[in-house]
Amino acid sequence: MTKFNLNGRAVxxxxxxDTPLLWVVRDTFKLKGSKFGCGIGQCGACTMHLDGIAKRxxxxxxxxxxxxxxxxxxxxxxxxxxxxxxxxWTEQGVPQCGYCQSGQIMSAAALLETNPxxxxxxxxxxxxxxxxxxxxxxxxxxxILDVAANRKVKKLQLSEVxxxxxxxxxx
Amino acid sequence: MKGWNLTRxxxxxxxxxxGGGLVIGYMVTRDGPPLPVADIEGALTPNAxxxxxxxxxxxxxxxxxxxxxxxxxxxxxxxxxxxxxxxNEIEVLFAGAHSAYNNPDFNLQGxxxxxxxxxHFLPLRQVAANMRALxxxxxxxxxxxxxxxxxxxxxxVIAGDQAFPYAQFIETASAAELPESATLKxxxxxxxxxxxxxxxxxxxxSTGTAEYGIxxxxxxxxxxxxxxCAVAGGTxxxxxxxxxxxxxxxxDVVAIDxxxxxxxxxxWQAKKAVAALTVEWNLPELANISSQQIKSDYQQALQDExxxxxxxxxxxxxxxxxxxxxxxxxxxxxxxxxxxxxxxAVVRIENGEADLWSGTQFPGVAQGLVARYxxxxxxxxxxxxxxxxxxxxxxxxxxxxxxxxQTAMATNKAIKLIWSREEDIQNGFYRPASLMKIxxxxxxxxxxxxxxxxxxxxxxxxxxxxxxxxxxxxxVPSGIxxxxxxxxxxxxxxxxxxxxxxxxxxxxxDFANKEIxxxxxxxxxxxxxxxxxxxxxxxxxxxxxxxxLAEFAEADPVEFRKQHTQDNPRLQQVIEMAGQAMxxxxxxxxxxxxxxxxxxxxxxxxxxxxxxIENGGIKVHKIVCAVDCGQVVNPDVVRGQMEGAIMxxxxxxxxxxxxxxxxxxxxxxxxxxxxxxxxAAPTVQVVIVDSDEAPTGVGxxxxxxxxxxxxxxxxxxxxxxxxxxxxxx
Numbered sequence: 001m002t003k004f005n006l007n008g009r010a011v012x013x014x015x016x017x018d019t020p021l022l023w024v025v026r027d028t029f030k031l032k033g034s035k036f037g038c039g040i041g042q043c044g045a046c047t048m049h050l051d052g053i054a055k056r057x058x059x060x061x062x063x064x065x066x067x068x069x070x071x072x073x074x075x076x077x078x079x080x081x082x083x084x085x086x087x088x089w090t091e092q093g094v095p096q097c098g099y100c101q102s103g104q105i106m107s108a109a110a111l112l113e114t115n116p117x118x119x120x121x122x123x124x125x126x127x128x129x130x131x132x133x134x135x136x137x138x139x140x141x142x143x144i145l146d147v148a149a150n151r152k153v154k155k156l157q158l159s160e161v162x163x164x165x166x167x168x169x170x171x
Numbered sequence: 172m173k174g175w176n177l178t179r180x181x182x183x184x185x186x187x188x189x190g191g192g193l194v195i196g197y198m199v200t201r202d203g204p205p206l207p208v209a210d211i212e213g214a215l216t217p218n219a220x221x222x223x224x225x226x227x228x229x230x231x232x233x234x235x236x237x238x239x240x241x242x243x244x245x246x247x248x249x250x251x252x253x254x255x256x257x258x259n260e261i262e263v264l265f266a267g268a269h270s271a272y273n274n275p276d277f278n279l280q281g282x283x284x285x286x287x288x289x290x291h292f293l294p295l296r297q298v299a300a301n302m303r304a305l306x307x308x309x310x311x312x313x314x315x316x317x318x319x320x321x322x323x324x325x326x327x328v329i330a331g332d333q334a335f336p337y338a339q340f341i342e343t344a345s346a347a348e349l350p351e352s353a354t355l356k357x358x359x360x361x362x363x364x365x366x367x368x369x370x371x372x373x374x375x376x377s378t379g380t381a382e383y384g385i386x387x388x389x390x391x392x393x394x395x396x397x398x399x400c401a402v403a404g405g406t407x408x409x410x411x412x413x414x415x416x417x418x419x420x421x422x423d424v425v426a427i428d429x430x431x432x433x434x435x436x437x438x439w440q441a442k443k444a445v446a447a448l449t450v451e452w453n454l455p456e457l458a459n460i461s462s463q464q465i466k467s468d469y470q471q472a473l474q475d476e477x478x479x480x481x482x483x484x485x486x487x488x489x490x491x492x493x494x495x496x497x498x499x500x501x502x503x504x505x506x507x508x509x510x511x512x513x514x515x516a517v518v519r520i521e522n523g524e525a526d527l528w529s530g531t532q533f534p535g536v537a538q539g540l541v542a543r544y545x546x547x548x549x550x551x552x553x554x555x556x557x558x559x560x561x562x563x564x565x566x567x568x569x570x571x572x573x574x575x576x577q578t579a580m581a582t583n584k585a586i587k588l589i590w591s592r593e594e595d596i597q598n599g600f601y602r603p604a605s606l607m608k609i610x611x612x613x614x615x616x617x618x619x620x621x622x623x624x625x626x627x628x629x630x631x632x633x634x635x636x637x638x639x640x641x642x643x644x645x646x647v648p649s650g651i652x653x654x655x656x657x658x659x660x661x662x663x664x665x666x667x668x669x670x671x672x673x674x675x676x677x678x679x680x681d682f683a684n685k686e687i688x689x690x691x692x693x694x695x696x697x698x699x700x701x702x703x704x705x706x707x708x709x710x711x712x713x714x715x716x717x718x719x720l721a722e723f724a725e726a727d728p729v730e731f732r733k734q735h736t737q738d739n740p741r742l743q744q745v746i747e748m749a750g751q752a753m754x755x756x757x758x759x760x761x762x763x764x765x766x767x768x769x770x771x772x773x774x775x776x777x778x779x780x781x782x783x784i785e786n787g788g789i790k791v792h793k794i795v796c797a798v799d800c801g802q803v804v805n806p807d808v809v810r811g812q813m814e815g816a817i818m819x820x821x822x823x824x825x826x827x828x829x830x831x832x833x834x835x836x837x838x839x840x841x842x843x844x845x846x847x848x849x850x851a852a853p854t855v856q857v858v859i860v861d862s863d864e865a866p867t868g869v870g871x872x873x874x875x876x877x878x879x880x881x882x883x884x885x886x887x888x889x890x891x892x893x894x895x896x897x898x899x900x
Contacts, residue, residue, distance in 0.1 A: 016419070021437045028438060032386035033379020035560070037511045038443075038592040042841040045511060076605035082378060089377035093369045093807050096815055097239030097454020098376025099511045099560030104298035124850035131841060133511045134563050138590045139811070154473060 003164045006027070007031075007075030017063035020044040021055075024062050033073035033102045036114055037131070044130030046105035048071045048072050054110035056129070073102035076109055085109055088143045096134035108144050117148050173271045191568075201318040201592060201747075204408070204550055208232055210862075214544045215249050217305060217340045217349050219271035220298050227326055229254065230262045233281045234272035234291070236532055237372065238562030239815070240870040241808035242287035245785040246295055248804055251286065253299035253356060259371060260715030260856020265556035266309035268538035268549075279643065280535030283567055283700060285772035285868025288804060291312035292866045296355050309343035310335065315397050344804045354573070358863070360717075360749065362728040364804050372558070384557045385589065387517045387528040393422060395578045395588045401695050402834035404455035405640060412450060418444045423584070427577040434582050438589060457695045459832035465831065467500070468692055469606035469627040475498070478625070478667050478690035489621025493826045495614025496621075498718055502895040503708035505829035506602035507844060508701055512853045513595050516575035517825065519585040520545045525552045525576075530559035532567040536642035540569055544576040544646035562698035563819070568600040596844050597836040600638070600700030601829055603629045607712040608677065618723035620734060622682040629693035630669040631700060633659035658659040665689040671700075674767045675709035676877065678719070679742055680735040697830065702819055703871040706771040710875030711824075711896060714767035718891065728766050729753075732777075741799050741860075742768055742775045748797035748858050749777035755855065756781060762792065764862070765884025767876040772868025774800040775860075778817070784888050789898060791853040791881060799860035803866045809869050810857040816873030817855055819854070822847040824878035828897050842851025 003012040006029060015024050025031050025048070029096045034057065037045030049059050049071040058165065062167035067165050078082035082090070105129070111118060118126065123144050126166040206219050211255060225552040227375055231250050236861060239795065242597055243263060251258035266272045266280075275294075276286045310328040311318040316821040329336040358365075374846040375381035400406070410431050412424035420440030425432050431450055435441035472478075490496060516529040526547045531537045534554045542549045575588035582630045590598075605628040612621040636659050640652040663669040668689045677687045701707060721731035729750035736743035744770045753764060761783045768777035781793040796813045803809055826845045838844040882893040889900065 011653070015437070016439070019437075022437050023437065026386075027388075030388070032382070035383075036385065036513065036589075038841050039841065040592070040840055043846075044513065045593075055414075063394060079374055079377060079378050079380060082374075085375075086377040090373040091369055093373050095239075095370070095373055095376035095812060096241070097511070097559060097561045098372065098381050102379045105377065121850075128850040130849040131511065131846045131848060133563075133846060134846065135815040135852070136811070137847075138814055138817060138850045138855055140854075141770060141849065143257070170658050 002062045002066050004067065005069040007071055009056050013062065016061055018061045020027060021048065021057040021060045021062055021065050021070065024061065025057070031072050031074050035099055035102060040137050042131070043100070044071070044103040044107060047130065049104040049106060049110055052110070052113060054107045076105065078144055083109065083144065084147050085112070088147050091141060092143050094136055094139040100130060100132045105134065105141055110139070110146070112148060118144070120145070130143070187665060192664040192764070196857060202428035204269065204337055206270055206271060206554065207876055210681045213341060216866050217302050219269065219844065220265070220295065221254070221302050223302070223337055223341060223777065225338050225448040227336040228262055229260075229326070230264055231254050232272070233263050234266045234280070235287045236534070236556065236559055236562065238282070238530070238532070238559035238566065240287070240812060241370060241805065242282065243372055244808055245288050245448055245804045246291055246538050247371060248363045249292065249295045250299045252361060253296045254303050256326045258363050258368065260326070260523040268534045270535070273535070276318075279533060280417040281533045282562070283532050285774070285871045286318040289773065289868065292802075292804070295313050295798070297352070300304035300353040300355050301350050304350040305344050306337050306340050307346060309340035309347055310348070310576050310802050312347070313340055313343050336618055341407055342685035349821040355560070364601040365802070365806070367807055368805060368807065371585070381558050383512050383560045383627040384517065384529040385515045385560070387557065387587070389517060389519050391585055392443045392587050392608070393434050393436060393582070393584045395432050395434045395575065395586045396441045396591070397432045397574055397588070397594075398448050398450050399428045399594065400452040400454070401597065402452070402454055402458045403598070404457055404695060404798070408451040410451065411804065415444050415448050418447065419787060420444075421518070422450070423582040425578065425581040427574055427581065430579040432574065432581070432582065434578065434586065443592065449724065454586060454653070455695065458695045460834050461832050462830040465604060465694055465876060466606070468694070470605075472627050472690045472692045473606060473608055473625065478688045480686055480688040481668060482686035484682075486621055486684050486686040490612045492614050493619040494615045496610065496612045498608065498610040498721060499719070500894060501607040501712035501715070502898065503605045503607075503711060503828065505604045505696060506701055506823060506827045507596050507829055507838070508563040508565035509595060509647065509844065509846065510559070510561025510563055510565050511512065513592055514566070514590040515585045515588060516572050517585070519578075520579050523547065523551060526555060527552065527554045527572065528557060529568065530573060531569055531572065532558040532562050532564070533569060533642070536639050537569050537572045538609065539642035539645040541576045543641055544573055545580060550695060551647060562860070563702040564704070565600065567635070568697070568699045568809065570638060573641075579882055582893055592841070593839045596838050600634070600699035602697045602707060603631060603672070605708045607643050607708070609712055611716060611720060613720055613724055615724055619680065619682060622685040623665060624673070624676045624686070624712070625688040625690065626673050626676060627690045627692055628662040628672065629696055629698050630660070630691055631671050631698050631704065632669045633663060635697040635700065648660070671705045675769060675771060676713060679739060679768070681738045681898065684897040702816070702875040703771060705822070706769060706894070707823065710767065710769040711878045712878065714769060714879030715882050715892065718879070718886065727873070732766070732768055739770070742770050742777075743861060745775045745777040745797040745799050748860070749779050749795055752795040752797065752856065752858055753779035756793065763884045763888035765880045765887060767879035767881065767883060769875040770871045771875055774798060774867040774869065774872040776813070776872045776876055778880045780877065780884045782881060782884040782888060787900060789825060789881065789885060789900065791851070794853050794855045794877070794880070795857045795858070796855060797860070798873065800860050800872065801864040803859055803862070804866060812869045813857045813873035814855045816871060817846050817877045818852060818876035820874040821881070824881050824896055826852070826897050848885055
């Protein structure tokens with residue numbers, strides 16, 4: 001059994017210790033916003049924050065999450081209360097197929113937490129672990145720069161995002 | 172939540188999986204099979220696409236698929252415009268499978284070939300305009316005023332200083348005759364078409380609430396993964412299910428057509444178990460083939476010069492008139508599509524009915540495949556489409572739907588099948604490899620007098636037929652569908668040329684004397700459409716040779732292209748526009764520029780690339796792209812598709828390579844099949860021709876020119892011509 005904090009809520013799971021966090025979040029806790037893309041930490045579609053740091057969760061065994069705090073895209077913001085990055089992503093039409101965007105936004109949010117005013121090359125370095133097969137990179141970069149410029153970034157504190165939606169279990 | 176509503180909750184509701192009950196019903200129509208639209212009491216449903224509910228909501232049954240290309244935004248814009256209904260408040264639902272939703276270009280319910288706006292621009296506007304006219308007719312009757320005294324504004328009928336919601340007139344409208352040819356709005360009155368409006372799917376995709384096939388869950392669902400032969404076409408000799416069945420969570424191990432399916436109660440259990448499974452295979456002929464062999468077989472075929480040809484003008488005369496003749500060969504490898512969402516499908520079969528949840532480019536074919544392998548009539552199969560996490564052609568080849576259905580049948584369970592990334596790269600369908608040769612002559616005036624092109628490789632059409640036919644003809648035995656596919660193979664090997672194999676190789680320019688030849692050599696790796704199809708390799712050959720010819724003619728590459736597009740004014744115009752934009756670039760030390768242009772999917776694109784050579788590699792800095800895609804419905808979607816196609820094409824130009832070793836694909840995941848990343852992505856400036864021509868393709872035409880533009884820039888930088896993709900200095 002592993003206990004951890006998911007979007008501000010204390011949770012526990014009996015998934016086997018080697019189960020990657022991604023699948024625990026997606027299939028046990030039914031938060032489907034984080035995606036499976038490669039399974040080897042190469043594409044970043046599964047990016048979540050672990051104690052505030054962007055992590056590839058498709059290769060992170062759940063046992064390593066014991067006692068830690070996990071934030072997913074659902075914990076970052078909701079359609080009704082979007083994070084500044086999500087709002088700009090929406091306004092600027094960043095996503096195409098959209099499948100990588102949760103991971104992109106989680107990486108961008110972690111970057112802005114530690115570096116509120118990144119240069120273009122700092123953005124490249126922070127974001128190059130996230131593949132966008134549709135090639136939305138110019139828009140992703142512009143959106144991050146605009147959010148930084150507008151100083152809209154909310155301080156991401158887990159206490160403030162305790163309303164992470166747990167949709168009713170469809171099963 | 173009011174407004175656009177394809178969030179998780181909205182989708183679940185529409186697809187009938189909330190609370191286990193079926194919300195969606197089947198509307199009974201007077202003729203033909205019932206339409207898969209919601210049976211809502213008191214709603215007005217004048218056609219397969221639109222539904223006005225008593226609370227004045229409009230539901231749009233979106234007939235195409237949304238894989239990133241923006242068709243959902245584009246087609247919803249058409250509805251909002253002619254129905255005079257707020258764009259952001261239309262509830263968009265993925266249409267179920269029904270011939271009413273066929274793509275007129277395919278006569279199938281399919282999305283591809285950059286056709287969505289081209290085929291729907293007028294018909295969907297007409298559908299919406301007719302519905303608005305019907306509401307106005309009913310309002311005139313109900314209010315007892317003249318029809319001409321009424322107008323509409325944002326979902327309301329306006330009568331003098333009074334406004335009435337559309338829904339107020341549903342009852343009268345339901346009994347009235349539907350107008351068939353209501354007048355469409357003139358361009359000057361457009362509120363939405365041609366305007367800068369953010370995509371309606373942006374918010375769901377930025378908040379993790381957009382739903383993809385991989386996100387679907389149904390009660391008592393089990394997870395399946397399939398062990399397939401490393402060599403395409405291999406069949407099972409033997410396998411030992413016993414140790415795998417003893418693994419925690421595993422419930423079934425069953426043989427299906429494509430391999431051995433392992434079923435478990437979680438994805439992780441299925442993934443571990445399938446990795447531990449050993450299968451002995453009967454290997455096909457392809458197992459003796461490696462990439463080197465394929466290249467040398469193609470080379471041999473090129474020398475043997477057998478094949479089918481087609482010509483215009485007098486090629487012999489053309490070469491006689493030439494003062495200089497050049498002959499070059501070009502190589503393009505097999506490529507995987509690698510959409511970021513791995514293939515998946517959820518299939519549930521119970522009580523003589525089946526449900527499929529998946530994002531595919533051919534929902535109608537998918538319905539047929541489920542019907543075929545579940546032994547049900549097509550009408551008993553509901554297709555619940557989702558967003559596609561990338562398509563690029565890959566989600567048109569639907570063997571994963573067959574796998575999920577066969578596994579569900581064999582285990583009597585609701586199945587969610589997921590492919591791993593490794594399976595996606597190694598067990599898929601590929602962009603065909605091509606060897607091309609072009610021999611061209613220029614005369615003393617610097618005009619191209621002869622253009623003779625040959626392509627060697629496999630043909631797409633028979634391969635695609637092989638995967639599509641079993642779904643199109645679910646009741647026809649596989650022996651017959653195999654026979655038809657085999658016949659197609661023969662037709663393109665000695666009788667005729669498969670147009671998509673050579674598209675773009677002899678077009679675009681004023682070639683008075685030209686000849687195209689095709690030589691079919693196919694080693695059996697499964698092939699399918701890959702973003703921009705034949706153009707993805709023909710533009711590279713054509714446009715790098717044009718650059719060489721310009722040099723021989725001592726002409727500027729942009730001017731040379733303009734001189735040779737007298738008969739192709741729309742291509743000439745984008746060449747001019749991109750050329751002018753390129754002139755704005757400052758000369759920067761160590762930066763070099765290359766140019767290319769190509770017409771595809773009835774659109775015209777020219778691109779210039781600025782590069783430098785850094786640490787022995789190619790660094791692409793800037794791109795300018797000029798596009799003529801006819802009348803533009805959403806400029807930002809057009810720009811996005813040009814940007815995306817450029818990145819997709821750069822991945823192929825710089826990295827893309829699928830190699831075979833003993834018939835098996837060597838690459839396996841993103842570490843050895845790399846995709847362009849942000850630090851390698853150039854900036855892109857897109858200029859769009861202001862046009863009143865009919866809308867044409869947008870999703871694919873931005874791709875073909877990028878590889879040759881970069882290759883030509885590399886020549887400017889290094890003096891070395893590139894003749895093979897991916898580029899190696």
